[in-house]
Ligand SMILES: *[C@@H]1O[C@H](CO)[C@@H](O)[C@H](O)[C@H]1NC(C)=O
Ligand SMILES: *[C@@H]1O[C@H](CO)[C@@H](O)[C@H](O)[C@H]1NC(C)=O
């Protein structure tokens with residue numbers, strides 16, 4: 001027979017609410033915070049884009065990067081004709097100095113790069129690497145005139161996803177190619193549920209959003225919105241999106257909060273990658289945050305002829321049409337990173 005003491009303890013355990021992970025504000029990036037919090041990368045684009053990633057002083061002096069008290073803008077050049085022998089059109093790729101283990105990344109975005117030849121991405125990658133060790137999570141990604149967002153993971157082996165998951169998006173039918181040192185892809189591939197980057201030409205496992213206004217021109221016309229990515233050893237990887245005028249956006253997301261946690265009011269994420277079919281600890285570790293804007297390259301370039309952008313080549317389009325890139329810019333209202341209590 002149980003002692004009274006033991007009964008009291010088991011009652012207390014039974015009545016205790018289910019543990020909900022609370023994430024506390026670790027870093028805020030608004031306006032000038034990006035200047036000190038991120039590194040401007042200048043290497044050749046690993047995805048073979050027609051871009052010249054410029055350093056921070058160049059970006060600031062040419063206004064390709066611009067910070068104010070409440071806004072941060074990064075863009076591709078939209079004024080110069082690009083010489084064929086040059087590395088490409090000036091653009092930016094920035095990586096956070098800090099890396100984060102289990103976390104919630106909350107992005108309030110006013111505008112994303114849009115238009116023919118563009119391939120913007122907001123994503124995270126293992127600081128430890130080398131890629132694909134520690135994983136890659138593409139939160140916002142797409143090319144050319146693509147109408148909706150594609151979320152995908154790229155990992156080491158033995159990580160795959162079921163086709164039926166609790167998400168509003170669909171297991172993707174187009175490709176994602178966020179690669180480090182892969183050869184250019186010759187053509188399109190159909191969807192894979194396997195996140196293993198060594199398979200299917202590094203397509204990864206993806207979810208195509210079905211929510212309206214999640215990407216490109218329609219995202220911008222709606223005034224942007226919020227993207228939230230949860231990276232969790234227990235909950236897996238989840239991405240939510242709310243358009244600017246979506247009144248269901250949780251208060252913890254659209255106001256400046258010092259704590260955030262997903263609850264039932266958030267609804268199903270647009271994309272979910274549960275940890276039950278992919279061991280989290282062996283595939284993911286601390287990630288840095290990246291914004292980039294490449295042009296053409298392995299994905300945008302390879303599908304350019306079928307993307308409704310005209311009959312010329314992607315490279316010629318980039319070289320000769322500076323004004324086509326007037327809307328090829330990121331404008332961030334705020335980026336907040338929340339981490340678990342340790
Ligand atoms: C730099 O870019 C910002 C943001 O787009 C813009 O408001 C500002 O007018 C630009 N400054 C110059 C000198 O062009
Ligand atoms: C992430 O977690 C690992 C394992 O606990 C730890 O060694 C590492 O320092 C952590 N990194 C960060 C950036 O918190």
Ligand SMILES: *[C@@H]1O[C@H](CO)[C@@H](O)[C@H](O)[C@H]1NC(C)=O
Pocket residue numbers: 158276277278279
């Ligand atoms: C593959 O992953 C599954 C699910 O996480 C795990 O049970 C299994 O042990 C893994 N196999 C290998 C060889 O790592």
